[in-house]
Amino acid sequence: MPDRFVRIALGAALGLLALFVAQPYLTALLFSVEQPRAVTPRGDLAPAEAATVALFERAAPSVVYVFARRAPSVQDLMRQGTDGTEQGGQGSEQTGTGFVWDAGGHVVTNNHVIQGGSEISVRLSSGEIVPATLVGAAPNYDLAVLRLGRVSAMPPPIAIGSSADLKVGQFVYAIGNPFGLDHTLTSGVISALQRRLPTQEGRELSGVIQTDAAINPGNSGGPLLDSAGRVIGVNTAIFSPSGASAGIGFAVPIDVVNRVVPDLIRTGRAPSPGIGIVAAQEEAAARLGIDGVAVVRVLRGSPAAAAGLRGVDPATGELGDIIVGVNNRPVHRLADLTAAIQEAGVGRTLELTILRDGRPRTLQITTADMGQRVP
Known part of the structure; x- marks a missing residue:
């Protein structure tokens, strides 16, 4: 009797072990889906998500990609080829971001984006590439204004806000072309106000906005937006030992931009x-x-x-x-x-x-x- 019980127990154990070993194969055989899965309805976006999506869709068509080709320098022209022969330099291309200021086709960007450029072109959000001319520059504010050439459809001017009533902690959004990745949206908060930023000729620009929204090479000249989708600053510089975003970016306040840009459009220069x-x-x-x-x-x-x-x-x-x-x-x-x-x-x-x-x-x-x- 005990031997029979042992045999039964041993058989049951072996059966359980076999089921355990075969379980993954049985599961795959019985429950595998070899057709596309049905899509689970998502439901509405969260209010914050919907607001961000609407903000981007409203502002992005006014943001452009700026290219400035620098003429070859003497060093470029005299650079030696690997075979010892002299070859003409190709110059270089500076890139950045800008945004449409008015229905007349004026585009605002940073001066350092186009400085020294002999040929300037702009790529619109539609993908159309348009030649542009420099209307005026204000190095002391790191601002420049371009005028678009003939376009098939003029992008809408971006909405303008104010920087006079900003608060630390407000949500902000940056749209630009970091590392050539056009129309990239990043977000953050206003980290500080009234920063000072060195500009050319040994001057300092006061009242600068500091943000932790990711700003990288290529974002320069692009808009910094508030949660209403209005421009409150022009992204112009970062603090970063590595050259990439370290969470410390700076923007020229829009109240300064709104004072300087009309002068550049009218006379080509801004009073100092x-x-x-x-x-x-x-x-x-x-x-x-x-x-x-x-x-x-x-x-x-x-x-x-x-x-x-x-x-x-x-x-x-x-x-x-x-x-x-x-x-x-x-x-x-x-x-x-x-x-x-x-x-x-x-x-x-x-x-x-x-x-x-x-x-x-x-x-x-x-x-x-x-x-x-x-x-």
Whole structure:
């Protein structure tokens, strides 16, 4: 009797083991689907997704791909071939992003995207490639305006917002052509406001927007949008040791763009308001314990000269005037003074508070377009 029980138990165990081993094969045989699967209905997009999709579909047709071919340099032309013969250089191509500003076919981009380019072309969202001409550039703001050639259908101008009421933490969206991947959408938040960004000729642009939306090479000149799909800035630079996005991008605020672009369209240049001083380097001023802008030199015939500002005495090296305020606002560094002058514009009278021989004084000074001065 026990032997019979053992045989039964052993047979059952072997049967279970066989079923265990065969189970994957039986499952595949019985339940395999050899036809396309039925699609499960998704339902509606989440409200945030639907809003983002609508934003992209509304703004993307106004975003363009900008190509600027740089003429070959002397070094390019004289570059040696591998066989020792001289061969003509092919130059290079700079690429970036832009967006349609108005129904007249003007496109806004960064100055550094097209700087030095001898041939500029634009690829629209439809895929059409259109030649473009440079209308005007403002290197101090890293902005440029192009005009499209003949197009089969003019893209719509993009919606313009304001940068005056932005808040840290707002959602933002960037559309551009990073690494040649056209019409790429990235998103993030406003990380900080009132950043300072160095531009050409040693100037600083104040009020710059910082964002963690992914911005990479090729995004330059593209729009930074708010959640309403309005442009609030022009993507212009990143901070990245590797050259790729590190989550720290910068955009020129749209209020600056909206002030500069009409001048570029109208006259081809943007006024550069100034007072005509050469300021001491901030590091040197800090070492001397100076809190303000130390005037090194006053340009001849400038508003600063007319107002009586004094620079460093070239004979004795005695310190000149130190600008510590403008229109009752403190000035701690050159960017504070530059921001106040840019905000005022050309032909406006400012009240400067200065320290002369350690004593405070006030001076009235009228800004001028320093870009029109002959060096």
